[in-house]
Amino acid sequence: MEIQYVYTKKRAEFGRQCIFSDRPAELLVDIAPNPDALKEFVERDPVDRGVQVVQEMSEHDVNTERFETDSHGLNHAEGGWPKDVNAQEVEQVIRFRKKVEKDEMYISTVQTLGGQMEHCIKQNNAIDIYQDYFSDVEIQASEEPPSAKTINVFKDPYKDRGVAHISWYPDGPTKLAIAYCNTDFQRAPKDTSTESYVWDVINPNSPEMTLKPVSPLVCLEYNPKDAHILVGGCYNGQVAYWDCRKGSQPIETSEVSTGHRDPVWKVIWNQSKTGTECFSVSTDGQVLWWDIRKFAEPIEKLYLDATKKQDASQAQGAYVLEYEPTIPTKFMAGSEQGAIFSCNRKGKTDADKIVAVYPGHIGPVYALQRNPQFPKIFMSVGDWTTRIWSEDIKENAIMWTKYHQSGLTDGCWSTVRPAVFFTSKTDGTLDVWDLLFKQNDPTLTVQVSDEPLQSLRLQEHGRLMACGSQGGVATIVELSEGFYAQNRNERNLVNTIFERETRREKILEARHREMKLKEKKGGGGVS
Amino acid sequence: AEVEETFKRILAHKGVVGVIIVNFDGIPIRSSFADSSLTVQYCALIQQLAHKSRSAIRDLDPGNDLTFLRIRSKKNEIMVAPDKDYLLVVVQEPCDQP
Numbered sequence: 001m002e003i004q005y006v007y008t009k010k011r012a013e014f015g016r017q018c019i020f021s022d023r024p025a026e027l028l029v030d031i032a033p034n035p036d037a038l039k040e041f042v043e044r045d046p047v048d049r050g051v052q053v054v055q056e057m058s059e060h061d062v063n064t065e066r067f068e069t070d071s072h073g074l075n076h077a078e079g080g081w082p083k084d085v086n087a088q089e090v091e092q093v094i095r096f097r098k099k100v101e102k103d104e105m106y107i108s109t110v111q112t113l114g115g116q117m118e119h120c121i122k123q124n125n126a127i128d129i130y131q132d133y134f135s136d137v138e139i140q141a142s143e144e145p146p147s148a149k150t151i152n153v154f155k156d157p158y159k160d161r162g163v164a165h166i167s168w169y170p171d172g173p174t175k176l177a178i179a180y181c182n183t184d185f186q187r188a189p190k191d192t193s194t195e196s197y198v199w200d201v202i203n204p205n206s207p208e209m210t211l212k213p214v215s216p217l218v219c220l221e222y223n224p225k226d227a228h229i230l231v232g233g234c235y236n237g238q239v240a241y242w243d244c245r246k247g248s249q250p251i252e253t254s255e256v257s258t259g260h261r262d263p264v265w266k267v268i269w270n271q272s273k274t275g276t277e278c279f280s281v282s283t284d285g286q287v288l289w290w291d292i293r294k295f296a297e298p299i300e301k302l303y304l305d306a307t308k309k310q311d312a313s314q315a316q317g318a319y320v321l322e323y324e325p326t327i328p329t330k331f332m333a334g335s336e337q338g339a340i341f342s343c344n345r346k347g348k349t350d351a352d353k354i355v356a357v358y359p360g361h362i363g364p365v366y367a368l369q370r371n372p373q374f375p376k377i378f379m380s381v382g383d384w385t386t387r388i389w390s391e392d393i394k395e396n397a398i399m400w401t402k403y404h405q406s407g408l409t410d411g412c413w414s415t416v417r418p419a420v421f422f423t424s425k426t427d428g429t430l431d432v433w434d435l436l437f438k439q440n441d442p443t444l445t446v447q448v449s450d451e452p453l454q455s456l457r458l459q460e461h462g463r464l465m466a467c468g469s470q471g472g473v474a475t476i477v478e479l480s481e482g483f484y485a486q487n488r489n490e491r492n493l494v495n496t497i498f499e500r501e502t503r504r505e506k507i508l509e510a511r512h513r514e515m516k517l518k519e520k521k522g523g524g525g526v527s
Numbered sequence: 528a529e530v531e532e533t534f535k536r537i538l539a540h541k542g543v544v545g546v547i548i549v550n551f552d553g554i555p556i557r558s559s560f561a562d563s564s565l566t567v568q569y570c571a572l573i574q575q576l577a578h579k580s581r582s583a584i585r586d587l588d589p590g591n592d593l594t595f596l597r598i599r600s601k602k603n604e605i606m607v608a609p610d611k612d613y614l615l616v617v618v619q620e621p622c623d624q625p
Binding site for chain 1: 557
């Protein structure tokens with residue numbers, strides 16, 4: 001029911017000064033209680049109500065501004081000596097000591113203290129307090145709930161650049177090489193810096209080393225054999241390599257004419273005797289092999305052509321490469337169109353070089369990696385899902401996640417636990433999936449940043465994950481123990497999961513083929 | 528004389544790494560550690576800690592006083608017996624009983 005009060009004023013009277021006056025209250029509406037409404041309610045008896053007489057408190061946390069810390073050592077000097085004794089003079093020290101020892105109090109004190117002390121020492125010797133009582137009982141699974149904690153944040157000093165690629169230092173989690181680049185097509189402002197940095201984990205305030213390529217780096221990798229060499233792929237298609245000891249300029253850069261014609265999205269080091277071979281892929285559809293000693297020309301070239309004819313015009317551009325050092329001649333590439341190519345470098349004919357093409361995703365494949373413990377199984381990240389494939393089944397993925405709300409940008413397997421993998425999304429979250437725990441949803445979702453996460457990299461030991469966002473901020477997240485503690489049965493369980501899914505796909509494939517044959521036969525019979 | 532005896536007896540116990548007698552100023556009167564810089568380090572750090580713990584106990588209850596202080600760490604145990612003027616510090620390593 002509306003309660004309105006209407007007042008009217010003559011047009012001629014507008015603009016006149018307001019003259020206020022008091023008047024008694026006027027009843028506008030009187031709504032009497034309606035006893036019939038009471039029938040709709042039932043009296044509640046007894047009434048159970050909790051009351052607490054507690055001080056109301058509120059929790060509030062505040063983040064202070066970042067402060068710079070510096071660490072240095074402290075020097076302990078001998079002190080406390082009375083003024084007449086010079087601590088450096090051995091004789092004076094000895095004399096002082098002798099004087100104290102003659103003191104009667106000293107003798108009695110030391111005796112009582114000695115007695116007390118002996119009691120405790122004997123106690124210590126009687127029972128070993130460090131004895132491990134339950135060492136033979138193995139922990140089946142981690143007791144604590146899964147969690148991840150941000151340890152450190154590295155900010156790009158220049159704006160406008162996203163973290164394009166992260167590579168951990170091969171000899172332990174002390175350094176990170178991060179490639180910064182604005183990957184939006186032609187949207188980078190003219191004077192964007194081309195520098196990329198090597199950061200030391202302990203010092204997030206300033207990078208340890210700067211790398212100055214000709215054009216911004218889109219990907220960067222440490223040589224696993226020689227921790228001082230870094231190879232990077234540039235936005236303009238060149239590939240360059242640096243030696244950390246020799247400074248910020250690249251030691252050598254590939255020629256623009258013989259290299260790629262599009263940004264080099266991924267560069268990986270090859271397993272070779274000399275340790276100087278690497279190969280790169282770009283959206284121009286070529287996979288080029290380089291020897292860093294001779295960057296003028298690639299050693300070998302391969303077109304990612306689905307028709308298996310090595311036709312450059314049919315080649316599909318690729319975003320990611322996958323290479324397992326234990327299988328040196330085979331590699332995989334994920335293309336812009338969504339297909340995944342499995343290739344053999346040593347194929348004799350052109351057709352042999354591209355062994356298989358998997359249907360892949362609806363959109364570009366952003367990440368591709370084999371499971372470190374089960375090399376036949378690999379995962380790919382693209383469009384809004386993550387798919388797990390078995391090398392033998394070429395028609396379809398054996399397992400896949402549901403379609404997410406935001407696009408997936410990068411993913412990788414855990415190096416320690418074969419059932420765990422990670423994905424990063426455009427809403428800034430990092431998902432941790434544990435196939436042994438839950439297969440429909442990620443086990444843990446961490447909101448790492450407000451901006452889309454562009455790249456991620458797990459450190460070899462499996463504990464630290466570096467995520468890079470579009471705003472140029474790289475965050476190091478530490479995972480809870482459950483994600484990197486090895487479990488005895490895990491390998492078997494994960495193996496069973498993958499085998500079951502592979503078998504299911506095989507059966508489905510067989511059924512499809514049967515049905516197709518039947519159709520053909522049926523169609524042939526009719527006509 | 529008796530001091531020597533006490534000192535040697537403590538040192539003879541199983542697992543004992545070293546013994547230091549510190550006076551109230553923080554000066555090591557006697558030490559079994561050969562390394563004098565280590566002795567000085569122990570003196571400085573432990574004396575401050577013992578003083579702080581004593582004042583903590585007395586703040587909580589003025590009638591109370593610190594009788595013994597034990598610091599157990601992963602590698603060894605540091606035991607401190609405090610007195611009005613002196614401190615007896617013993618470092619012992621826990622050993623598995625036969």
